[in-house]
Every structure is written in C-alpha cells, then in structure tokens.
C-alpha cells in the first residue's frame with residue numbers, strides 16, 4: 001500500500017476530480033458529477049468560470065505578490081465596491097474564514113479598549129456554532145469535539161442557546177463587549193437566525209452598548225440572494241461582518257467588514273497579514289463582486305433557491321417521508337433534513353453522481369454554484385429520487 005504523507009485530519013472520500021466546468025466536476029476518466037457542494041460554498045460562479053480564469057491568468061502574468069508594504073492595485077477598488085454596497089466603512093483582507101474571525105474578535109475587543117473600557121471584553125456566542133479551526137474560533141464555538149485535546153481554550157467566550165434572546169439577555173453583564181453569531185448556521189445544520197431574534201439583538205446591542213459581529217463566511221457573498229444575509233432584516237445594524245469562501249470564487253480569500261466606529265480603532269500596527277489582499281486575490285474578487293452585487297443575479301439566486309426548496313418538498317419529501325422530513329435555508333443555502341442519519345443518503349446521492357455535504361447530525365447540505373439553473377435543479381431532483389429509491393436495496 002502507498003504511504004500516506006498527508007496529515008490525516010479529514011475523513012476524505014475516495015474520489016478525486018481532474019477538472020470542473022460550471023456546475024459539474026469531472027474525474028480523470030470523464031465521469032461527470034453535479035456539484036451541489038461548491039467546495040463547501042466557495043466556487044460561487046461555478047468551476048472554471050471564464051471571467052475568473054482570465055482575470056487570474058492575466059494578473060498572474062503581471063504581478064503575484066508585493067506585500068502590504070506597498071499600495072496593492074485592486075485592493076482599494078474591491079474594498080470600495082464592498083463599502084458602497086454594505087454597512088461597512090472599511091474592509092480588511094485576509095486569506096480565510098478563520099482569519100476573518102480572528103480579525104473580527106480583535107477589532108471587537110480593541111474598540112472597547114480604545115474607548116477606555118478595558119474590562120469590556122467578553123463575547124457571547126451560541127451553541128452549535130462553527131467559526132473555523134484557529135484557537136479563537138474554536139474557543140468562540142466552544143464545541144467540545146473541536147476543543148478535545150487542545151485545552152485550555154482562550155478566555156472571554158460564553159455560549160448560549162441559538163435563537164433564544166432570553167438566554168443572551170441573562171448572560172449579559174457589564175463586561176460584555178459583543179455578540180458573535182452566524183447569521184445562518186452552516187456546519188451546525190443550515191439554521192437561520194430568526195428575524196425577530198435579529199431585531200431583538202439589535203435593540204439589546206443599542207441598549208447595552210454591545211457590538212454585533214456576524215459570521216457570514218458561509219452565508220455571505222450572495223449565497224442567500226442578498227450580498228450579505230444580514231440584509232434580510234432591514235433595521236439590523238451590524239458593526240462587524242466576516243466573509244470568505246465565495247468572495248474568492250475558489251481562490252483563498254477572506255475579508256473583514258467594519259463599521260465606522262470600529263474601523264477607527266484598528267490603527268497601523270494593530271493587525272496585518274503577509275498574503276492578505278494580494279493582487280491575485282483582488283483580481284478574482286473584483287470579478288465575483290461584479291456578479292454578486294447585481295440585483296438581477298441576486299434575484300436569480302432567490303428564484304432558483306426557492307424552486308429548489310419547493311421541488312424538494314413536492315417531489316422528494318412527499319415521496320420519501322420515511323427518509324427526509326423537511327427543508328430549510330435561504331437562497332441557495334439549502335438543508336434537506338434527514339429523518340435519521342444523513343450519511344447513507346449522501347452516499348446514495350453520490351452514487352447517482354450528485355455531490356452534497358453533511359451539516360449537523362441529520363442535515364444534507366446543498367451549496368450549489370450561484371449560477372445554478374432550473375435545468376440543473378431538475379437534474380438534481382431526478383438524481384435524488386433515484387438515490388432514495390435505492391435506500392432499502394443497499
């Protein structure tokens with residue numbers, strides 16, 4: 001047997017791909033898979049999108065890296081596109097979701113420090129959350145399966161039940177600095193924060209002088225049919241939002257969006273990144289933003305997402321009530337709820353050449369490219385129907 005030299009931290013599936021095209025992935029022998037994972041919400045414009053390929057290759061021929069010691073062409077225009085279309089006053093670029101979370105936690109605490117409230121540093125988080133794998137991220141999530149073997153965790157994070165405003169209220173004291181939640185929990189099972197809960201958080205933050213930090217690493221960048229998922233609640237005033245995944249369209253890129261008062265406290269020397277905001281990342285982000293900031297593209301995401309959920313209800317849940325019980329999500333962030341275990345169903349779908357990914361204990365997560373069309377929805381429904389019809393024969 002061949003020696004495995006890669007650190008085995010993933011439960012890797014024995015399947016690999018040679019190339020991708022739009023919503024499809026191809027193995028070396030040409031077998032085609034319909035990709036409803038997008039590399040877990042990353043390749044938002046599909047695989048090998050011509051505009052992304054040409055932006056990246058053109059930039060690669062000019063300049064890859066020069067450091068934030070110098071002005072990086074593209075950073076200002078990408079940041080301006082984001083600030084023109086969001087609550088944000090400033091944007092910090094990094095390379096991943098966890099790095100955006102780290103930067104956000106630092107900014108949250110720094111705001112109170114700068115304003116003379118050094119003890120106001122406690123962050124309330126929620127159970128079942130996922131913010132990445134760095135120490136701050138696993139400490140914020142507080143999940144024992146992620147912390148196992150890595151204790152002590154970092155101080156200053158407390159977890160309460162998600163979507164429960166009383167639980168948050170009970171935890172707040174004079175040292176509470178802010179609240180960190182995913183606007184829609186991804187890994188935890190595609191669970192949106194209720195609109196009322198978000199409005200209440202807004203009121204509490206105002207009343208108690210807290211900052212609101214939303215993790216939109218998975219649900220941001222057009223995934224829900226809005227550029228940011230927080231936009232679904234008009235009155236909501238975030239102070240900090242982290243994005244990553246989709247913003248690079250497949251290139252490693254993350255960003256932290258900050259409002260005016262928080263951004264003022266992040267002064268030169270307070271944070272940084274060698275690779276963050278490099279010319280290659282900026283070239284692809286510019287292309288992604290040309291899509292995900294356009295209302296007709298967002299409209300398309302809402303339309304296709306709605307129809308995907310409706311067809312899942314009509315053609316799958318109604319036909320297989322013993323296997324799946326419901327569907328949830330927003331836009332093209334969709335969770336099909338399995339009655340028991342999701343793993344066998346995901347495997348059966350993969351046998352029909354449809355790729356999905358699990359979330360929580362019993363959710364089949366679907367994060368297709370945002371360029372998905374109705375014909376692909378029909379193709380997926382056919383594959384799921386076939387897959388589930390095999391359930392008792394396997």
Ligand SMILES: Cc1ncc(COP(=O)(O)O)c(C=O)c1O
Nearest residue numbers: 096097098130131132186217218
């Ligand atoms: C909501 C959320 N936050 C943070 C992260 C961490 O992102 P990364 O893996 O790029 O560090 C993820 C990754 O899945 C995520 O879904």
